[in-house]
Amino acid sequence: MRTQTRLAALALLALGTACAPAEQAADAVPATAGFAPFVDRYLDGFARRHPSIAAGNGLHDHDDQLDDFSAAAIAAEITTLKTAAAELAAFSDSSLTPDERVDKRILAGVIDGWLLEQETLENWKRNPMTYASALSDGVHNLMTMENEAAPVRMRRIITKLAGVPALLQAARTNIVTPPRIFAERGLGMMRGASTMLTTDLPVAFVTANGTPLMDSLLSAATVAAKAIDAYTADFEKTVLPTANGEWKVGGDAVARRYRAEELIDVPLADLAALGERELQLAQERFRAAARRLAPGADPQATWLTIRRNHPKRGEVVAAAQAVVDSLTRFVAAKNLAVVPNGEHVVVKPAQPFSLGFASMHASPPLEKTPLQSFYYITDADSLESLAQQDAWLERFNFASLAITSAHEAMPGHWLHSVHMRDTPGKIRRIWIGLNPFPQPSSGQDGWAHYSEELVVEQGFMNGDPRYALAQLSDALTRICRLLSGIRLHTGEWTLAQAQACFEQQAYVAAPAAKREAERGTYDPTYGGYFLGKRGMLTLRRDVQAAQGDKFNLREFHERVMKNGIAPIWAHRQLLLPGDTSRVIQ
16 A cells, blocks of 8 residues: 555556547447447557556556657647547447446546646656656565566566666656755655665565576666666766756645546635634644543643653564554454455565655555455664664654554454455556555545544444544644645645745654655655545435444445445445435535
8 A cells, every 4th residue: 555555546548559649539448339338448558658557456458558758648648648538528428327327426536637737737847756656666566466477577577677778868858947945855766766676575585596597686676777877977966956846736736636647626715724623623622531540630741741652663563563453453342344254464574675664555446356455563773872763762652653554454354454355446456656646545544534533433452542642743744735735736825834834833853844845845645645535424414314223334334345446426326326416415
């Protein structure tokens, strides 16, 4: 998962051997053509155009390729997207099942989101992170996801790395004056990709040491790393000094992105007002929970005391497994959802090349055969100072570890992925974990964020307020993301003001608050976490009102998970047919 997990199929080059003009597309769908074959062609085109994103979704036919970011390829993609949009519109709703009608609307939004990305915003001209992600994420997936035997994946990496020179040449040609933040982050990601190839790749396939195939892999990795190093050296000298491009995309683009990706057609001013209101309510709940623990004490001081209560280095993985097992028993005891027989969460120490402090590597729902999922935990580094280790371990305080595990594993991303094996069709079984690409997150991270609140609401750990504080701390951060994404790009806030929101309103430490604010520059709709949870709570209320005494919370949760990674609008249509109310209230 983006924690991923992150994060929607977008390229359509395989829809035909030639791209028909958009105005002719209405005649492009034969009367006998079905919606499912259209989706299959769409997904194959997506995988061919964006193989690194596709691999994370369980589509592996093009794992040995790298994305083509040449201007000609982007132009062809834009034409194909427009053709696909017209072909999609040609399907009569009366010929589709209720699930397909929902999928048609989701897919139309995804296509519009990519047209905004590639044709209007042209981030391929201004964001080097796009190029670094295509390389590093594609190789990393082949290193970590054991959908094929190691030799098969090694050969695919060798072939993929042969495309590095073309990818780097596209970056040199396309990226001239990027925004400073994009340039700095892209430079760091490129350096990280080089390190991954020279240091992490040999570790991933250590059992093949001494074989001719390993020699070939290391040789290809060395050549690719040298090319990346040459690119970063040149970028630092010729591009970085004049990297003064504009990162703001404007309110209209942010609103269009929410409409396209999340199917949320709500004025930005209304979304911001909702965020401000919920920010105040969450802060009051935070203070109330703190008062229950330490009446009269400063709430932030109380929270800091909780953060300092964490497992020792070397004990974090065991603590995570214990809390996941506890959450699993809790979900069963409260009848919140069923865990299929034989399915369980496996917690493991993070591999040497894994990133992040906690990440759920769930089997993508489109994998032909489900893979073993792992919840990776990165313990403190023994080579760092005790102070640095303690700062890292604060993130694993026992209360936050439970809330993070509810998000990542039970009943969040992992359980969602298991139930999504039964999701009808394929459109709602695609999840995205790549910023800054268009990526519907309200149905994916919205569910996981809802899961955090659900376990607290249902009385996990006998209603201990420490867990409420941990949950509310994360909730406040997600609300500040909504506000920052909107107000940064409309020009209402500076980066300093966005950082202040995270520091002063969500109680986030300054370094992390700075990173959160900067993320808003290239991921303006990262408010999807909060909006998804908000929409889920409203949906639950409305379904319960409609069903009355027949409402069953477990059945509601399982239906939502089976409905897949769907924007809240889609969930409302599937659970409340004909609903016309505002998606986010």
